[in-house]
Amino acid sequence: MQAGSKLRIEGLSKTYRGTGGGENVTALKDVGIEIGAGEFVSIVGPSGCGKSTLFNIIAGLIRPSGGKVLLDGRQPDELLGSVGYMPQRDCLMPWRTVLDNTTLGLELNGVRKKEAHKQALAEFERFGLSGFEKHWPAKLSGGMKQRAALLRTFLAGRDVMLLDEPFGALDALTRANMQQWLLDVWQEDRKTILFVTHDVEEAIYLSDRVYVMSGRPGRVSLDIEVSLSRPRKPEITMSPEFLLLKQKLLRPLEEAAAGGGLFVDDRPTLEEQL
Amino acid sequence: MAAPGTRARRVSAAVLPPLLFAVFVLGVWQLYTVIGDIKESTLPPPTAVAEALWNDRTMLLENAWVTIKEILIGFFFAIILGVGLAVLIRSSRTVERAIYPWLVVSQMVPIPAIAPLLIIWFGFEMQPKIIVIMLVSFFPIAVNTIDGLRAAEPELLNLLKTLKANKWQRFRKAQLPAALPFLFSGLKVAAALSVIGAVFAEWVGASEGLGYLILVLNNQTATTEMFAVIVTLASIGIALFLIVTLLERLLLPWYYESRESEGEGLHLEIEDKV
Numbered sequence: 174m175q176a177g178s179k180l181r182i183e184g185l186s187k188t189y190r191g192t193g194g195g196e197n198v199t200a201l202k203d204v205g206i207e208i209g210a211g212e213f214v215s216i217v218g219p220s221g222c223g224k225s226t227l228f229n230i231i232a233g234l235i236r237p238s239g240g241k242v243l244l245d246g247r248q249p250d251e252l253l254g255s256v257g258y259m260p261q262r263d264c265l266m267p268w269r270t271v272l273d274n275t276t277l278g279l280e281l282n283g284v285r286k287k288e289a290h291k292q293a294l295a296e297f298e299r300f301g302l303s304g305f306e307k308h309w310p311a312k313l314s315g316g317m318k319q320r321a322a323l324l325r326t327f328l329a330g331r332d333v334m335l336l337d338e339p340f341g342a343l344d345a346l347t348r349a350n351m352q353q354w355l356l357d358v359w360q361e362d363r364k365t366i367l368f369v370t371h372d373v374e375e376a377i378y379l380s381d382r383v384y385v386m387s388g389r390p391g392r393v394s395l396d397i398e399v400s401l402s403r404p405r406k407p408e409i410t411m412s413p414e415f416l417l418l419k420q421k422l423l424r425p426l427e428e429a430a431a432g433g434g435l436f437v438d439d440r441p442t443l444e445e446q447l
Numbered sequence: 448m449a450a451p452g453t454r455a456r457r458v459s460a461a462v463l464p465p466l467l468f469a470v471f472v473l474g475v476w477q478l479y480t481v482i483g484d485i486k487e488s489t490l491p492p493p494t495a496v497a498e499a500l501w502n503d504r505t506m507l508l509e510n511a512w513v514t515i516k517e518i519l520i521g522f523f524f525a526i527i528l529g530v531g532l533a534v535l536i537r538s539s540r541t542v543e544r545a546i547y548p549w550l551v552v553s554q555m556v557p558i559p560a561i562a563p564l565l566i567i568w569f570g571f572e573m574q575p576k577i578i579v580i581m582l583v584s585f586f587p588i589a590v591n592t593i594d595g596l597r598a599a600e601p602e603l604l605n606l607l608k609t610l611k612a613n614k615w616q617r618f619r620k621a622q623l624p625a626a627l628p629f630l631f632s633g634l635k636v637a638a639a640l641s642v643i644g645a646v647f648a649e650w651v652g653a654s655e656g657l658g659y660l661i662l663v664l665n666n667q668t669a670t671t672e673m674f675a676v677i678v679t680l681a682s683i684g685i686a687l688f689l690i691v692t693l694l695e696r697l698l699l700p701w702y703y704e705s706r707e708s709e710g711e712g713l714h715l716e717i718e719d720k721v
Binding site: 259 | 600602603605606607608609610611612616620621624625627699701702704705
């Protein structure tokens, strides 16, 4: 692919040494992923496929056993702190107000409190948090908590953001609203986003490209461009192109779930049906 | 935000039942001593105790002041020792393994039994009393703080790492505030223990203080006055507990308010079912 990729992962592998004479566990094997600047890319895969390990490596929290993570075409001296990271749970600090939670990254960058508040407050409207500046996080709804956590990640000011199943714990309706909202926000800022989910529809709806991972050892088993036009509206999930993509992506996932390729799907494909 | 009427109602709902219960118990006690013609040296009626409290107020206050000083200083050092040990133990796994078992063992030593030793070493002044109070009350503070320092979510600590927070910042911004509610739980238990510690310490060797006063009055079979001392001691314990609770509400408004809303919901649910 083109050289101008924002984040490029080459031949990444991770092996955990077995404890107490146990066998070594290969969590990731030869994983390659590429994301252009301003792209929205998703990774889907069953639980235990090494998504979390991959994320933790990109975030710089754990070291890979082999392979490279390149940012803007070069290996950074220290990966930790180079990319924005949003863990699965909102991780809002219950002892800080919503406003003070969102400015955490700015604060650690050494931005003065007054200036940090100013920057955060300018985004409160867009993140649907107006009026809740002085509230404790415990008083927020699930969707609001995730938006506050996202604002915290946005304000930390990294070009690349890793979002680990941010909508996984939300109910279906809130989830749909949040997807739409995230697309709008991303459309305006064009940050580079790597998004993990186990929901294939969510991945297609949001992304420019989707990587499918399969487990044990975790590797990329499929890589699909999503060429649906933007801006996207929810109706698009009913279009034949969307359903076609969905079926393409589901196939390797079903195979993985059935135990590594032994599963034979003899149902007619959508293409045949059409 | 609640209307003043509901607030007043809530306060009276909290205060009235225990108050009525106390009046009931005191009434039964009074009746029992009067109708049963119990000797005052065996069990004085509440009215006689109240009278003694008033008549001996100078003596009670003078001695109470001595005991309060011991308790406050002992409690202060218990906090230093308890929190200090907790931070030390949580600072490294090796230190935890080396110290934690001995921390538990230290509580198997009956402190009152070593009080005479302390008198031999430190004399009849305030020092041995402060040490006894510290030794009986540091343990709940230490144990609760150790648990509290483990309470910060691992994901939050990882998030802070990706925001380039160093070890000290992670402690200051996450581990410490997460530990504070636990610390306060420990302080409440320690407050009650510190009063017991003061009485023990004064029994072993003292020339003033409420514990000492009990010994003297016991020799004179002045039961009514002993009750007056007991009431004074209990008041000191209650006051200390209330001060700790008040500090908790002032310092941890988030904890108190977040918990309050959850608690309310639970009560309503139960009441609805009834």
